[in-house]
Amino acid sequence: MPDTAQLQPLAPAGSCRGSCNLRAARALAAHRQALEEHADAVDRWYAAGGSEQEFPPEPEAPRVRFWPGNPLFCGRCVANARRTLLDLDVLASQLAATADGHRGRAADAGEGRVSGTKTRPSVSPVTDVLDRLVGDLFDVEDEWRSLRGYPGRPSNGGRGAHPRSRTIGWLAERLEDILAHEDMAGLPRQLSNWDRVLRHLAKDDRASTNSPVRCACGERNVGWDDELHYYRCRSCGTLLNQDEHDHQVHEQADAAEARAGQGRATYQPV
Template sequence: MPISPESCCGPCNNAARKTIAAYEQALETHVVEVDEWIAGGQHGACPPAPEEPSVDPTPGEPIFCGRCKGLIRAALLDLDVLASELAARSDGHRGSIQEGRVSGSRGSASPSPTADALDKLYGFLADVEDEWRGACGYAPRINRTHRGAHPRSRTIGWLSEHLNNLLADEDHIKSGLDILRWETVLRALAKEEPVGSVSPIRCPRCATLRQVVREQEHHWACRSCGRLIPDWEERELRDKQGRELEHRENDLVSGAV
């Protein structure tokens, strides 16, 4: 039971994909169990088939749903901020980033994994812009030989203007998902709220505390009810709930005096 082709291709359907994958694995295991039961003389009851799960994936609009489009747009704009912060810190400003071998690489350590990552990021963004310009018949990108903060910001701005149409194109599903992956890469380099970190907020749906965890695709999810929370909403909730807690504490102090 593959996920419907009309379903959103973004992270909102990760839980549905995992459920379907687990069910398909259970079906394969069941086939093996039945074969073994038959080979063993069919003693006892036949191994029961796994129960087909009930999944209700979010539909795409037409490819990504509105929430995932928002996640991708926020991630794209965050790339410029994160990249600028990483570049400044790597150059010795606003603290420092430990440089060394890129995870999984062989041989000698890179002189600057951060610089390597930012260069690859710009290459990815420029490739997406070039592909979309070509697909739409637009004029070629200017300053094609220059790299750095200004060309990166200009490319991100251009992609942001064309993002809705790009995300509606089947050939650029991977581009949208790669934008989310790149935000994870930069946040990991900056060691800011890495995947698996727990937010101090209460879930806006079930109100459980410290159950909202950063997932892979640049958003948060409640471990209790599965509610997806984009970065911008998590930041708003963190600020709002923090102010509410401060007010309650002030009221308690005032009442005790």
């Protein structure tokens, strides 16, 4: 299946570059492939002496809707990217709190160590991942500062929690402008990839859980789509970003509680 960059030319001009349009673009890509296969089959049919009346019609075009960008991304995808960016700081802090920074200390304590050899603790996988995360975030800030002609990023403080939080806050404050620039169009996908990596390390398997939300179509079949980075109704395809999903969770829970309260109020014991 083509990736997001390959699917982008299929979307109408002005469409959102975010994952909200990914399924629609894939439907068009599948239709284009079906048309090519149909045309090849027609050529083979005519070459074999077939008649036009006997051959099935070409595949019907899918009914798809593309959300417009403003200018590159819709407001929902911008909100999704900001939420993901801020979540990276929370996830990184949780992982850092559980990582000791090194591994192999038990062997250094004595058992299993070869006499006369020196051992050197290696950096833990979590520490290495968090270091690369900070490096990527620094690169994004540096690129945006360069594009806008801002002063360089403050480099004091190393690559720990404080510099990471500072850069994430700095980017989040300017994210709407950042995502309006063509050179930064790949940032939402980069953020969602990092979110996937950190949640995997934190064993936060959100992608496999179903949501209690009932979709507008009436079905209770909403779940997190790890690729789209949206909650998606598996029945009708409706997408909800994190904020929209959380709002519906609270709204539907309040409505259910109100109905339960009315039922208790009308109950009359015999």
